[in-house]
Amino acid sequence: xxxxxxxxxxxxxxxxxVGTCFSVSLWDRIYPLVxxxxxxxxxxxxxxxxxxxxxxxxxxxETRRDPESQPPNKGADAA
Amino acid sequence: MSASAVxxxxxxxxxxxxxxxxxxxxxxxKMDLEQWTxxxxxxxxxxxxxxxxxxxxxxxxxxxxxxxxxxRGGPALYILGYQPLVFVVSFFIVPQVWEVGRKYGLQTQxxxxxxxxxxxxxxxxxxxxxxVFIIPYLQLQLTGLGIIVxxxxxxxxxxxxxxxxxxxxxxxxxxxxxxxxVAWVCVLKDLLLLAAALFVGIAVPYIYxxxxxxxxxxxxxxxxxxxxxPGTTPNxxxxxxxxxxxxxxxxxxxxxxxxxxxxxxxxxDTLRRNAVVMPLYSITMPLMLLVGFTAVLILPGxxxxxxxxxxxxxxxxxxxxxxxxxxxxxxxxxxxxxxLILSAATLFVKNLYRPIFAPSMTDDQVAKLARIMVLVxxxxxxxFAIHSSTTLVSLLILGYxxxxxxxxxxxxxxxxxxxxxxxxxxGLVAGISIGAILMLGKxxxxxxxxxxxxxxxxxxxxxxxVSLLSPIKPSGLDESFPxxxxx
Numbered sequence: 001x002x003x004x005x006x007x008x009x010x011x012x013x014x015x016x017x018v019g020t021c022f023s024v025s026l027w028d029r030i031y032p033l034v035x036x037x038x039x040x041x042x043x044x045x046x047x048x049x050x051x052x053x054x055x056x057x058x059x060x061x062e063t064r065r066d067p068e069s070q071p072p073n074k075g076a077d078a079a
Numbered sequence: 080m081s082a083s084a085v086x087x088x089x090x091x092x093x094x095x096x097x098x099x100x101x102x103x104x105x106x107x108x109k110m111d112l113e114q115w116t117x118x119x120x121x122x123x124x125x126x127x128x129x130x131x132x133x134x135x136x137x138x139x140x141x142x143x144x145x146x147x148x149x150x151r152g153g154p155a156l157y158i159l160g161y162q163p164l165v166f167v168v169s170f171f172i173v174p175q176v177w178e179v180g181r182k183y184g185l186q187t188q189x190x191x192x193x194x195x196x197x198x199x200x201x202x203x204x205x206x207x208x209x210x211v212f213i214i215p216y217l218q219l220q221l222t223g224l225g226i227i228v229x230x231x232x233x234x235x236x237x238x239x240x241x242x243x244x245x246x247x248x249x250x251x252x253x254x255x256x257x258x259x260x261v262a263w264v265c266v267l268k269d270l271l272l273l274a275a276a277l278f279v280g281i282a283v284p285y286i287y288x289x290x291x292x293x294x295x296x297x298x299x300x301x302x303x304x305x306x307x308x309p310g311t312t313p314n315x316x317x318x319x320x321x322x323x324x325x326x327x328x329x330x331x332x333x334x335x336x337x338x339x340x341x342x343x344x345x346x347x348d349t350l351r352r353n354a355v356v357m358p359l360y361s362i363t364m365p366l367m368l369l370v371g372f373t374a375v376l377i378l379p380g381x382x383x384x385x386x387x388x389x390x391x392x393x394x395x396x397x398x399x400x401x402x403x404x405x406x407x408x409x410x411x412x413x414x415x416x417x418x419l420i421l422s423a424a425t426l427f428v429k430n431l432y433r434p435i436f437a438p439s440m441t442d443d444q445v446a447k448l449a450r451i452m453v454l455v456x457x458x459x460x461x462x463f464a465i466h467s468s469t470t471l472v473s474l475l476i477l478g479y480x481x482x483x484x485x486x487x488x489x490x491x492x493x494x495x496x497x498x499x500x501x502x503x504x505x506g507l508v509a510g511i512s513i514g515a516i517l518m519l520g521k522x523x524x525x526x527x528x529x530x531x532x533x534x535x536x537x538x539x540x541x542x543x544x545v546s547l548l549s550p551i552k553p554s555g556l557d558e559s560f561p562x563x564x565x566x
Contacts, residue, residue, distance in 0.1 A: 002179075004494055016163055016164055016167050017164060020164060020324070021160060021320075021324045022321065024308075024321060033292075035292065036290070036292020036293070036296070038306045038307075041368070044160055048359060048361050052163075054167075055358075056355050058355075059170075062351065
């Protein structure tokens with residue numbers, strides 16, 4: 001069987017699920033408007049940027065755990 | 080030249096440039112099955128990013144998202160909600176799938192089931208389900224192409240002849256280029272789509288209202304309930320939102336073409352880093368929703384919201400601009416359509432036809448038959464596209480209800496030894512049956528929940544119970560991942 005992801009990275013992965021999915025009744029509202037955008041629209045759009053932050057943390061945790069999957073040389077990886 | 084002629088010329092010009100890139104790249108490689116389906120497993124970060132993004136940006140992004148925002152309002156936010164979560168899920172499973180793929184030389188999703196559960200009938204069933212649910216997604220792309228030509232010609236060319244032309248173009252494109260050609264055309268298509276989304280999403284609200292904020296203010300005055308769930312629908316509330324977002328988030332990488340796209344990567348790390356940054360790529364989605372919301376006030380009363388974006392562009396900008404946008408849209412339909420056809424044809428021949436009916440076929444014969452299936456599958460999707468009037472978003476959710484049912488078999492198969500072949504088989508049948516019964520019986524949403532999601536819950540329960548009742552067999556993944564590797 002494959003190695004399971006670490007608890008820490010799973011927890012970081014759970015954050016976007018809470019933010020954009022399970023908490024819907026908290027943020028599905030128009031007001032307060034943010035930059036003129038309805039709150040629900042602004043909230044979901046900002047998670048497009050917040051999710052990579054969480055997952056960058058998870059990436060750090062996973063690669064530290066598993067030295068074999070350290071990024072290879074930058075030059076070798078370019079397409 | 081009339082306005083429609085200008086627009087159509089530009090659309091076909093864009094399509095021609097895209098096709099040329101595909102043919103040119105494809106022609107430089109000898110096309111055996113490995114090259115045609117997974118491009119010899121040689122894609123680095125950039126090309127995998129493009130190939131995966133190529134499957135994120137489809138006609139649905141282009142026409143379906145704005146159409147859904149126009150006609151349903153608030154519930155369209157689900158499109159924004161599930162996008163980043165897709166890549167959270169992929170972070171935890173796709174690099175592992177890639178690892179199995181490299182070890183066993185996997186080319187398709189059904190190959191994975193074959194290796195893990197060691198049963199050709201389960202693999203064949205997975206292939207069949209994959210092909211069946213690719214059809215509505217392919218139908219979505221062909222319908223989108225039809226809409227583009229129809230609107231660009233000011234309704235002068237009917238949708239049926241437009242879709243016939245689209246069919247010919249897409250099939251020819253797939254024949255010649257395989258997955259490598261397709262990946263490079265993604266570059267052109269994504270640049271065009273990004274530019275179109277940025278420009279149309281910002282410019283159109285600005286032209287009519289003086290800005291995005293003013294557009295929302297006007298919309299809130301005229302339709303105060305349009306922007307929150309359930310919007311204009313009677314029953315798509317928060318329960319529907321949560322269940323649909325979960326279904327699509329776990330379903331995205333269960334699409335056979337997305338699952339197989341991971342095999343083209345050079346390393347698992349490429350895929351993991353991809354998953355971290357990909358949510359940023361979805362920035363076109365809010366822009367497309369802005370277009371849909373703007374159209375509510377400018378073009379009230381359209382019966383088919385999927386026409387909203389292009390009609391708005393036609394009304395606002397000169398014909399050449401409509402041509403450029405239409406060309407971008409046409410490529411956005413053609414490229415994913417090509418990927419879908421490629422996956423379906425390979426699945427059908429390699430995992431369904433050969434193992435069950437013709438075990439002695441050589442790889443060369445498989446590749447030949449796969450090319451014949453390209454025509455058959457496209458023709459079936461074309462038939463449905465011509466004979467149905469379903470909205471793009473409904474087709475998308477239907478497809479997800481089917482492919483998401485692979486999730487338990489993949490995830491439990493990767494991480495648990497206790498899950499068994501009969502468990503996964505029974506779960507898959509249960510999940511699809513529940514979804515089909517609810518959808519065909521017009522009971523979707525069922526008590527506010529997405530029917531496909533309920534199917535997935537039933538699937539998980541049946542998989543667990545039957546697995547516990549059936550004897551444990553050694554996992555096909557075990558020999559190469561010995562006990563010592565388990566933490």
